[in-house]
Amino acid sequence: MTSSDPKLLADIRVVLARTSHPGNIGAAARAMKTMGLSQLVLVDPAVFPNSQADAMASGAVDVLAGARVCPTLTEALADTTLALGVSARRRDIVAEVLNPAEAALRLLGEAQRAPVALVFGNETSGLSNEELSLCQGLVTIPANPDYSSLNLAAAVQVLSYEIRQAWLDRPSWPAPEIDAASGDEVEKFYGHLEAALADLEFLNPGSPGKLMLKLRRLFARTRLAKEEVNILRGILSAAQDAKRAARRSGTVGHNS
Structure with missing residues:
Protein backbone atom coordinates (compact mmCIF):
# COMPACT_ATOMS: atom_id res chain seq x y z
CA MET A 1 0.00 0.00 0.00
CA THR A 2 1.37 3.43 -0.92
CA SER A 3 1.39 6.23 1.64
CA SER A 4 -1.21 8.98 1.51
CA ASP A 5 -0.28 11.95 -0.68
CA PRO A 6 0.62 14.97 1.53
CA LYS A 7 -0.16 17.33 -1.37
CA LEU A 8 -3.87 16.64 -0.90
CA LEU A 9 -3.78 18.15 2.57
CA ALA A 10 -1.71 21.07 1.29
CA ASP A 11 -4.45 21.88 -1.24
CA ILE A 12 -7.24 22.01 1.36
CA ARG A 13 -7.59 25.49 2.82
CA VAL A 14 -9.51 26.59 5.87
CA VAL A 15 -11.18 29.94 5.30
CA LEU A 16 -12.38 31.97 8.28
CA ALA A 17 -14.75 34.77 7.27
CA ARG A 18 -15.11 37.95 9.35
CA THR A 19 -13.67 36.44 12.52
CA SER A 20 -14.38 38.66 15.54
CA HIS A 21 -11.92 37.35 18.13
CA PRO A 22 -8.22 36.86 17.36
CA GLY A 23 -8.00 34.07 19.94
CA ASN A 24 -10.33 31.98 17.80
CA ILE A 25 -8.00 32.40 14.84
CA GLY A 26 -5.10 31.08 16.90
CA ALA A 27 -7.12 28.17 18.28
CA ALA A 28 -8.28 27.28 14.75
CA ALA A 29 -4.68 27.28 13.54
CA ARG A 30 -3.76 24.88 16.35
CA ALA A 31 -6.70 22.61 15.46
CA MET A 32 -5.56 22.56 11.83
CA LYS A 33 -1.92 21.78 12.54
CA THR A 34 -2.75 18.82 14.79
CA MET A 35 -4.41 17.22 11.77
CA GLY A 36 -1.78 18.17 9.19
CA LEU A 37 -3.58 21.11 7.57
CA SER A 38 -1.58 24.29 6.98
CA GLN A 39 -3.43 26.55 4.54
CA LEU A 40 -5.28 29.23 6.50
CA VAL A 41 -7.05 32.13 4.79
CA LEU A 42 -8.68 34.98 6.72
CA VAL A 43 -11.40 37.12 5.17
CA ASP A 44 -11.71 40.60 6.66
CA PRO A 45 -10.77 39.62 10.24
CA ALA A 46 -11.63 42.16 12.93
CA VAL A 47 -8.12 41.92 14.46
CA PHE A 48 -5.08 40.23 12.91
CA PRO A 49 -2.22 39.77 13.56
CA ASN A 50 -2.55 39.81 17.32
CA SER A 51 -0.70 38.50 20.37
CA GLN A 52 -3.82 36.68 21.59
CA ALA A 53 -3.95 34.73 18.32
CA ASP A 54 -0.29 33.78 18.78
CA ALA A 55 -0.91 32.65 22.36
CA MET A 56 -3.91 30.48 21.44
CA ALA A 57 -2.04 28.94 18.50
CA SER A 58 0.53 27.52 20.91
CA GLY A 59 2.95 25.61 18.66
CA ALA A 60 1.08 26.49 15.46
CA VAL A 61 2.35 30.05 15.01
CA ASP A 62 3.82 28.93 11.67
CA VAL A 63 0.25 28.41 10.39
CA LEU A 64 -0.58 31.96 11.48
CA ALA A 65 2.60 33.32 9.90
CA GLY A 66 1.66 31.73 6.60
CA ALA A 67 -1.99 32.83 6.72
CA ARG A 68 -3.28 34.88 3.81
CA VAL A 69 -5.62 37.79 4.51
CA CYS A 70 -8.21 38.68 1.85
CA PRO A 71 -10.73 41.53 1.80
CA THR A 72 -13.52 39.36 0.35
CA LEU A 73 -14.56 35.72 0.27
CA THR A 74 -14.70 35.94 -3.53
CA GLU A 75 -10.96 36.62 -3.58
CA ALA A 76 -10.25 33.87 -1.04
CA LEU A 77 -12.00 31.29 -3.22
CA ALA A 78 -10.90 32.56 -6.65
CA ASP A 79 -8.67 29.60 -7.54
CA THR A 80 -10.70 26.86 -5.81
CA THR A 81 -12.94 24.42 -7.66
CA LEU A 82 -14.92 23.35 -4.58
CA ALA A 83 -15.89 25.38 -1.52
CA LEU A 84 -18.00 23.92 1.28
CA GLY A 85 -19.59 26.25 3.81
CA VAL A 86 -19.86 25.04 7.41
CA SER A 87 -23.15 26.12 8.97
CA ALA A 88 -26.09 24.80 10.95
CA ARG A 89 -28.46 27.15 9.13
CA ARG A 90 -29.50 28.35 5.66
CA ARG A 91 -29.92 24.95 4.03
CA ASP A 92 -32.23 26.63 1.52
CA ILE A 93 -29.36 28.61 -0.01
CA VAL A 94 -27.01 25.72 -0.88
CA ALA A 95 -28.31 22.70 -2.76
CA GLU A 96 -26.07 19.93 -1.36
CA VAL A 97 -25.87 19.22 2.38
CA LEU A 98 -23.07 16.95 3.63
CA ASN A 99 -22.01 15.57 6.99
CA PRO A 100 -18.33 15.99 7.99
CA ALA A 101 -17.25 12.54 6.76
CA GLU A 102 -18.91 13.08 3.37
CA ALA A 103 -17.35 16.53 3.12
CA ALA A 104 -13.89 15.12 3.81
CA LEU A 105 -14.22 12.62 0.96
CA ARG A 106 -15.42 15.30 -1.45
CA LEU A 107 -12.64 17.69 -0.56
CA LEU A 108 -9.87 15.12 -0.82
CA GLY A 109 -11.20 13.82 -4.12
CA GLU A 110 -11.31 17.30 -5.67
CA ALA A 111 -7.98 18.41 -4.15
CA GLN A 112 -6.14 16.16 -6.61
CA ARG A 113 -6.79 18.68 -9.36
CA ALA A 114 -7.03 22.11 -7.72
CA PRO A 115 -7.27 23.86 -4.34
CA VAL A 116 -10.48 23.36 -2.34
CA ALA A 117 -11.84 25.13 0.74
CA LEU A 118 -13.81 24.76 3.95
CA VAL A 119 -15.46 28.07 4.79
CA PHE A 120 -16.39 29.06 8.35
CA GLY A 121 -18.41 32.16 9.15
CA ASN A 122 -18.42 34.77 11.89
CA GLU A 123 -18.66 33.40 15.46
CA THR A 124 -22.00 35.10 16.14
CA SER A 125 -23.80 35.35 12.81
CA GLY A 126 -22.24 32.48 10.85
CA LEU A 127 -22.13 32.64 7.05
CA SER A 128 -24.32 35.18 5.29
CA ASN A 129 -26.54 34.24 2.36
CA GLU A 130 -24.10 35.98 0.04
CA GLU A 131 -21.17 34.02 1.45
CA LEU A 132 -23.05 30.73 1.17
CA SER A 133 -23.91 31.55 -2.45
CA LEU A 134 -20.16 31.33 -3.19
CA CYS A 135 -20.08 27.73 -1.89
CA GLN A 136 -21.06 24.58 -3.79
CA GLY A 137 -22.22 22.70 -0.72
CA LEU A 138 -23.06 22.97 2.96
CA VAL A 139 -21.51 20.97 5.81
CA THR A 140 -23.45 20.49 9.02
CA ILE A 141 -22.06 18.90 12.18
CA PRO A 142 -24.73 16.64 13.76
CA ALA A 143 -24.57 18.24 17.20
CA ASN A 144 -27.06 17.95 20.04
CA PRO A 145 -30.21 19.70 18.71
CA ASP A 146 -30.91 21.08 22.19
CA TYR A 147 -27.49 22.75 22.28
CA SER A 148 -25.91 22.85 18.85
CA SER A 149 -23.62 25.85 19.34
CA LEU A 150 -19.99 24.92 18.60
CA ASN A 151 -17.00 27.14 19.20
CA LEU A 152 -15.31 28.11 15.91
CA ALA A 153 -12.08 26.29 16.71
CA ALA A 154 -14.02 23.19 17.81
CA ALA A 155 -15.83 23.13 14.47
CA VAL A 156 -12.50 23.48 12.65
CA GLN A 157 -11.15 20.59 14.75
CA VAL A 158 -14.09 18.30 13.88
CA LEU A 159 -13.72 18.90 10.14
CA SER A 160 -9.92 18.70 10.23
CA TYR A 161 -10.12 15.36 12.05
CA GLU A 162 -12.52 13.90 9.47
CA ILE A 163 -10.26 15.05 6.65
CA ARG A 164 -7.22 13.43 8.25
CA GLN A 165 -9.01 10.15 8.90
CA ALA A 166 -10.25 9.94 5.33
CA TRP A 167 -6.76 10.85 4.05
CA LEU A 168 -5.13 8.13 6.15
CA ASP A 169 -7.69 5.50 5.14
CA ARG A 170 -7.32 5.98 1.37
CA PRO A 171 -3.82 6.25 -0.11
CA SER A 172 -5.23 6.80 -3.62
CA TRP A 173 -8.27 8.55 -5.03
CA PRO A 174 -10.17 8.31 -8.30
CA ALA A 175 -9.82 11.30 -10.61
CA PRO A 176 -12.55 13.95 -10.28
CA GLU A 177 -15.45 13.38 -12.67
CA ILE A 178 -15.25 16.83 -14.24
CA ASP A 179 -12.66 19.51 -14.93
CA ALA A 180 -14.48 21.93 -12.66
CA ALA A 181 -14.40 25.67 -13.23
CA SER A 182 -12.59 27.73 -10.64
CA GLY A 183 -14.33 30.14 -8.30
CA ASP A 184 -13.02 33.07 -10.32
CA GLU A 185 -14.31 31.60 -13.59
CA VAL A 186 -17.73 30.91 -12.08
CA GLU A 187 -17.97 34.41 -10.57
CA LYS A 188 -17.11 35.97 -13.93
CA PHE A 189 -19.87 33.86 -15.47
CA TYR A 190 -22.38 35.08 -12.86
CA GLY A 191 -21.34 38.66 -13.53
CA HIS A 192 -21.79 38.08 -17.26
CA LEU A 193 -25.14 36.37 -16.67
CA GLU A 194 -26.46 39.28 -14.58
CA PHE A 219 -25.79 26.22 -11.29
CA ALA A 220 -24.11 25.17 -8.02
CA ARG A 221 -26.28 22.05 -8.14
CA THR A 222 -24.87 21.16 -11.56
CA ARG A 223 -21.14 21.78 -10.75
CA LEU A 224 -20.02 23.71 -13.80
CA ALA A 225 -17.02 22.47 -15.78
CA LYS A 226 -14.60 24.89 -17.46
CA GLU A 227 -15.91 23.99 -20.92
CA GLU A 228 -19.52 24.46 -19.81
CA VAL A 229 -18.76 27.94 -18.48
CA ASN A 230 -17.22 28.84 -21.84
CA ILE A 231 -20.28 27.52 -23.69
CA LEU A 232 -22.71 29.39 -21.46
CA ARG A 233 -20.77 32.63 -21.76
CA GLY A 234 -20.70 32.20 -25.53
CA ILE A 235 -24.50 31.88 -25.54
CA LEU A 236 -24.81 35.01 -23.37
CA SER A 237 -22.51 36.97 -25.67
CA ALA A 238 -24.50 35.87 -28.73
CA ALA A 239 -27.76 36.94 -27.07
CA GLN A 240 -26.28 40.32 -26.16
CA ASP A 241 -24.97 40.81 -29.70
CA ALA A 242 -28.40 39.97 -31.14
CA LYS A 243 -30.06 42.44 -28.78
CA ARG A 244 -27.64 45.20 -29.76
CA ALA A 245 -28.14 44.47 -33.46
CA ALA A 246 -31.93 44.61 -33.02
CA ARG A 247 -31.61 47.94 -31.23
CA ARG A 248 -29.50 49.37 -34.05
CA SER A 249 -32.01 48.22 -36.68
CA GLY A 250 -34.95 49.52 -34.66
CA THR A 251 -36.68 46.12 -34.52
CA VAL A 252 -36.18 45.39 -30.82
CA GLY A 253 -39.23 44.28 -28.87
CA HIS A 254 -39.90 44.10 -25.17
CA ASN A 255 -40.28 40.66 -23.56
CA SER A 256 -39.95 41.58 -19.89
Missing part, protein backbone atom coordinates in the same frame (compact mmCIF):
# COMPACT_ATOMS: atom_id res chain seq x y z
CA ALA A 195 -25.32 41.82 -17.18
CA ALA A 196 -26.85 39.81 -20.04
CA LEU A 197 -30.19 39.37 -18.27
CA ALA A 198 -30.28 43.12 -17.65
CA ASP A 199 -29.43 43.79 -21.33
CA LEU A 200 -32.25 41.45 -22.36
CA GLU A 201 -34.62 43.28 -19.99
CA PHE A 202 -35.34 40.05 -18.12
CA LEU A 203 -33.78 41.31 -14.92
CA ASN A 204 -34.27 44.56 -13.07
CA PRO A 205 -30.68 45.85 -12.66
CA GLY A 206 -31.77 47.82 -9.61
CA SER A 207 -32.73 44.71 -7.60
CA PRO A 208 -31.14 41.57 -9.04
CA GLY A 209 -30.65 39.86 -5.67
CA LYS A 210 -33.31 37.17 -5.35
CA LEU A 211 -33.19 35.96 -8.95
CA MET A 212 -29.40 35.81 -8.99
CA LEU A 213 -29.34 33.84 -5.71
CA LYS A 214 -31.75 31.31 -7.22
CA LEU A 215 -29.66 31.05 -10.39
CA ARG A 216 -26.51 30.59 -8.32
CA ARG A 217 -28.19 27.73 -6.49
CA LEU A 218 -29.28 26.16 -9.77
Whole structure:
Protein backbone atom coordinates (compact mmCIF):
# COMPACT_ATOMS: atom_id res chain seq x y z
CA MET A 1 0.00 0.00 0.00
CA THR A 2 1.37 3.43 -0.92
CA SER A 3 1.39 6.23 1.64
CA SER A 4 -1.21 8.98 1.51
CA ASP A 5 -0.28 11.95 -0.68
CA PRO A 6 0.62 14.97 1.53
CA LYS A 7 -0.16 17.33 -1.37
CA LEU A 8 -3.87 16.64 -0.90
CA LEU A 9 -3.78 18.15 2.57
CA ALA A 10 -1.71 21.07 1.29
CA ASP A 11 -4.45 21.88 -1.24
CA ILE A 12 -7.24 22.01 1.36
CA ARG A 13 -7.59 25.49 2.82
CA VAL A 14 -9.51 26.59 5.87
CA VAL A 15 -11.18 29.94 5.30
CA LEU A 16 -12.38 31.97 8.28
CA ALA A 17 -14.75 34.77 7.27
CA ARG A 18 -15.11 37.95 9.35
CA THR A 19 -13.67 36.44 12.52
CA SER A 20 -14.38 38.66 15.54
CA HIS A 21 -11.92 37.35 18.13
CA PRO A 22 -8.22 36.86 17.36
CA GLY A 23 -8.00 34.07 19.94
CA ASN A 24 -10.33 31.98 17.80
CA ILE A 25 -8.00 32.40 14.84
CA GLY A 26 -5.10 31.08 16.90
CA ALA A 27 -7.12 28.17 18.28
CA ALA A 28 -8.28 27.28 14.75
CA ALA A 29 -4.68 27.28 13.54
CA ARG A 30 -3.76 24.88 16.35
CA ALA A 31 -6.70 22.61 15.46
CA MET A 32 -5.56 22.56 11.83
CA LYS A 33 -1.92 21.78 12.54
CA THR A 34 -2.75 18.82 14.79
CA MET A 35 -4.41 17.22 11.77
CA GLY A 36 -1.78 18.17 9.19
CA LEU A 37 -3.58 21.11 7.57
CA SER A 38 -1.58 24.29 6.98
CA GLN A 39 -3.43 26.55 4.54
CA LEU A 40 -5.28 29.23 6.50
CA VAL A 41 -7.05 32.13 4.79
CA LEU A 42 -8.68 34.98 6.72
CA VAL A 43 -11.40 37.12 5.17
CA ASP A 44 -11.71 40.60 6.66
CA PRO A 45 -10.77 39.62 10.24
CA ALA A 46 -11.63 42.16 12.93
CA VAL A 47 -8.12 41.92 14.46
CA PHE A 48 -5.08 40.23 12.91
CA PRO A 49 -2.22 39.77 13.56
CA ASN A 50 -2.55 39.81 17.32
CA SER A 51 -0.70 38.50 20.37
CA GLN A 52 -3.82 36.68 21.59
CA ALA A 53 -3.95 34.73 18.32
CA ASP A 54 -0.29 33.78 18.78
CA ALA A 55 -0.91 32.65 22.36
CA MET A 56 -3.91 30.48 21.44
CA ALA A 57 -2.04 28.94 18.50
CA SER A 58 0.53 27.52 20.91
CA GLY A 59 2.95 25.61 18.66
CA ALA A 60 1.08 26.49 15.46
CA VAL A 61 2.35 30.05 15.01
CA ASP A 62 3.82 28.93 11.67
CA VAL A 63 0.25 28.41 10.39
CA LEU A 64 -0.58 31.96 11.48
CA ALA A 65 2.60 33.32 9.90
CA GLY A 66 1.66 31.73 6.60
CA ALA A 67 -1.99 32.83 6.72
CA ARG A 68 -3.28 34.88 3.81
CA VAL A 69 -5.62 37.79 4.51
CA CYS A 70 -8.21 38.68 1.85
CA PRO A 71 -10.73 41.53 1.80
CA THR A 72 -13.52 39.36 0.35
CA LEU A 73 -14.56 35.72 0.27
CA THR A 74 -14.70 35.94 -3.53
CA GLU A 75 -10.96 36.62 -3.58
CA ALA A 76 -10.25 33.87 -1.04
CA LEU A 77 -12.00 31.29 -3.22
CA ALA A 78 -10.90 32.56 -6.65
CA ASP A 79 -8.67 29.60 -7.54
CA THR A 80 -10.70 26.86 -5.81
CA THR A 81 -12.94 24.42 -7.66
CA LEU A 82 -14.92 23.35 -4.58
CA ALA A 83 -15.89 25.38 -1.52
CA LEU A 84 -18.00 23.92 1.28
CA GLY A 85 -19.59 26.25 3.81
CA VAL A 86 -19.86 25.04 7.41
CA SER A 87 -23.15 26.12 8.97
CA ALA A 88 -26.09 24.80 10.95
CA ARG A 89 -28.46 27.15 9.13
CA ARG A 90 -29.50 28.35 5.66
CA ARG A 91 -29.92 24.95 4.03
CA ASP A 92 -32.23 26.63 1.52
CA ILE A 93 -29.36 28.61 -0.01
CA VAL A 94 -27.01 25.72 -0.88
CA ALA A 95 -28.31 22.70 -2.76
CA GLU A 96 -26.07 19.93 -1.36
CA VAL A 97 -25.87 19.22 2.38
CA LEU A 98 -23.07 16.95 3.63
CA ASN A 99 -22.01 15.57 6.99
CA PRO A 100 -18.33 15.99 7.99
CA ALA A 101 -17.25 12.54 6.76
CA GLU A 102 -18.91 13.08 3.37
CA ALA A 103 -17.35 16.53 3.12
CA ALA A 104 -13.89 15.12 3.81
CA LEU A 105 -14.22 12.62 0.96
CA ARG A 106 -15.42 15.30 -1.45
CA LEU A 107 -12.64 17.69 -0.56
CA LEU A 108 -9.87 15.12 -0.82
CA GLY A 109 -11.20 13.82 -4.12
CA GLU A 110 -11.31 17.30 -5.67
CA ALA A 111 -7.98 18.41 -4.15
CA GLN A 112 -6.14 16.16 -6.61
CA ARG A 113 -6.79 18.68 -9.36
CA ALA A 114 -7.03 22.11 -7.72
CA PRO A 115 -7.27 23.86 -4.34
CA VAL A 116 -10.48 23.36 -2.34
CA ALA A 117 -11.84 25.13 0.74
CA LEU A 118 -13.81 24.76 3.95
CA VAL A 119 -15.46 28.07 4.79
CA PHE A 120 -16.39 29.06 8.35
CA GLY A 121 -18.41 32.16 9.15
CA ASN A 122 -18.42 34.77 11.89
CA GLU A 123 -18.66 33.40 15.46
CA THR A 124 -22.00 35.10 16.14
CA SER A 125 -23.80 35.35 12.81
CA GLY A 126 -22.24 32.48 10.85
CA LEU A 127 -22.13 32.64 7.05
CA SER A 128 -24.32 35.18 5.29
CA ASN A 129 -26.54 34.24 2.36
CA GLU A 130 -24.10 35.98 0.04
CA GLU A 131 -21.17 34.02 1.45
CA LEU A 132 -23.05 30.73 1.17
CA SER A 133 -23.91 31.55 -2.45
CA LEU A 134 -20.16 31.33 -3.19
CA CYS A 135 -20.08 27.73 -1.89
CA GLN A 136 -21.06 24.58 -3.79
CA GLY A 137 -22.22 22.70 -0.72
CA LEU A 138 -23.06 22.97 2.96
CA VAL A 139 -21.51 20.97 5.81
CA THR A 140 -23.45 20.49 9.02
CA ILE A 141 -22.06 18.90 12.18
CA PRO A 142 -24.73 16.64 13.76
CA ALA A 143 -24.57 18.24 17.20
CA ASN A 144 -27.06 17.95 20.04
CA PRO A 145 -30.21 19.70 18.71
CA ASP A 146 -30.91 21.08 22.19
CA TYR A 147 -27.49 22.75 22.28
CA SER A 148 -25.91 22.85 18.85
CA SER A 149 -23.62 25.85 19.34
CA LEU A 150 -19.99 24.92 18.60
CA ASN A 151 -17.00 27.14 19.20
CA LEU A 152 -15.31 28.11 15.91
CA ALA A 153 -12.08 26.29 16.71
CA ALA A 154 -14.02 23.19 17.81
CA ALA A 155 -15.83 23.13 14.47
CA VAL A 156 -12.50 23.48 12.65
CA GLN A 157 -11.15 20.59 14.75
CA VAL A 158 -14.09 18.30 13.88
CA LEU A 159 -13.72 18.90 10.14
CA SER A 160 -9.92 18.70 10.23
CA TYR A 161 -10.12 15.36 12.05
CA GLU A 162 -12.52 13.90 9.47
CA ILE A 163 -10.26 15.05 6.65
CA ARG A 164 -7.22 13.43 8.25
CA GLN A 165 -9.01 10.15 8.90
CA ALA A 166 -10.25 9.94 5.33
CA TRP A 167 -6.76 10.85 4.05
CA LEU A 168 -5.13 8.13 6.15
CA ASP A 169 -7.69 5.50 5.14
CA ARG A 170 -7.32 5.98 1.37
CA PRO A 171 -3.82 6.25 -0.11
CA SER A 172 -5.23 6.80 -3.62
CA TRP A 173 -8.27 8.55 -5.03
CA PRO A 174 -10.17 8.31 -8.30
CA ALA A 175 -9.82 11.30 -10.61
CA PRO A 176 -12.55 13.95 -10.28
CA GLU A 177 -15.45 13.38 -12.67
CA ILE A 178 -15.25 16.83 -14.24
CA ASP A 179 -12.66 19.51 -14.93
CA ALA A 180 -14.48 21.93 -12.66
CA ALA A 181 -14.40 25.67 -13.23
CA SER A 182 -12.59 27.73 -10.64
CA GLY A 183 -14.33 30.14 -8.30
CA ASP A 184 -13.02 33.07 -10.32
CA GLU A 185 -14.31 31.60 -13.59
CA VAL A 186 -17.73 30.91 -12.08
CA GLU A 187 -17.97 34.41 -10.57
CA LYS A 188 -17.11 35.97 -13.93
CA PHE A 189 -19.87 33.86 -15.47
CA TYR A 190 -22.38 35.08 -12.86
CA GLY A 191 -21.34 38.66 -13.53
CA HIS A 192 -21.79 38.08 -17.26
CA LEU A 193 -25.14 36.37 -16.67
CA GLU A 194 -26.46 39.28 -14.58
CA ALA A 195 -25.32 41.82 -17.18
CA ALA A 196 -26.85 39.81 -20.04
CA LEU A 197 -30.19 39.37 -18.27
CA ALA A 198 -30.28 43.12 -17.65
CA ASP A 199 -29.43 43.79 -21.33
CA LEU A 200 -32.25 41.45 -22.36
CA GLU A 201 -34.62 43.28 -19.99
CA PHE A 202 -35.34 40.05 -18.12
CA LEU A 203 -33.78 41.31 -14.92
CA ASN A 204 -34.27 44.56 -13.07
CA PRO A 205 -30.68 45.85 -12.66
CA GLY A 206 -31.77 47.82 -9.61
CA SER A 207 -32.73 44.71 -7.60
CA PRO A 208 -31.14 41.57 -9.04
CA GLY A 209 -30.65 39.86 -5.67
CA LYS A 210 -33.31 37.17 -5.35
CA LEU A 211 -33.19 35.96 -8.95
CA MET A 212 -29.40 35.81 -8.99
CA LEU A 213 -29.34 33.84 -5.71
CA LYS A 214 -31.75 31.31 -7.22
CA LEU A 215 -29.66 31.05 -10.39
CA ARG A 216 -26.51 30.59 -8.32
CA ARG A 217 -28.19 27.73 -6.49
CA LEU A 218 -29.28 26.16 -9.77
CA PHE A 219 -25.79 26.22 -11.29
CA ALA A 220 -24.11 25.17 -8.02
CA ARG A 221 -26.28 22.05 -8.14
CA THR A 222 -24.87 21.16 -11.56
CA ARG A 223 -21.14 21.78 -10.75
CA LEU A 224 -20.02 23.71 -13.80
CA ALA A 225 -17.02 22.47 -15.78
CA LYS A 226 -14.60 24.89 -17.46
CA GLU A 227 -15.91 23.99 -20.92
CA GLU A 228 -19.52 24.46 -19.81
CA VAL A 229 -18.76 27.94 -18.48
CA ASN A 230 -17.22 28.84 -21.84
CA ILE A 231 -20.28 27.52 -23.69
CA LEU A 232 -22.71 29.39 -21.46
CA ARG A 233 -20.77 32.63 -21.76
CA GLY A 234 -20.70 32.20 -25.53
CA ILE A 235 -24.50 31.88 -25.54
CA LEU A 236 -24.81 35.01 -23.37
CA SER A 237 -22.51 36.97 -25.67
CA ALA A 238 -24.50 35.87 -28.73
CA ALA A 239 -27.76 36.94 -27.07
CA GLN A 240 -26.28 40.32 -26.16
CA ASP A 241 -24.97 40.81 -29.70
CA ALA A 242 -28.40 39.97 -31.14
CA LYS A 243 -30.06 42.44 -28.78
CA ARG A 244 -27.64 45.20 -29.76
CA ALA A 245 -28.14 44.47 -33.46
CA ALA A 246 -31.93 44.61 -33.02
CA ARG A 247 -31.61 47.94 -31.23
CA ARG A 248 -29.50 49.37 -34.05
CA SER A 249 -32.01 48.22 -36.68
CA GLY A 250 -34.95 49.52 -34.66
CA THR A 251 -36.68 46.12 -34.52
CA VAL A 252 -36.18 45.39 -30.82
CA GLY A 253 -39.23 44.28 -28.87
CA HIS A 254 -39.90 44.10 -25.17
CA ASN A 255 -40.28 40.66 -23.56
CA SER A 256 -39.95 41.58 -19.89
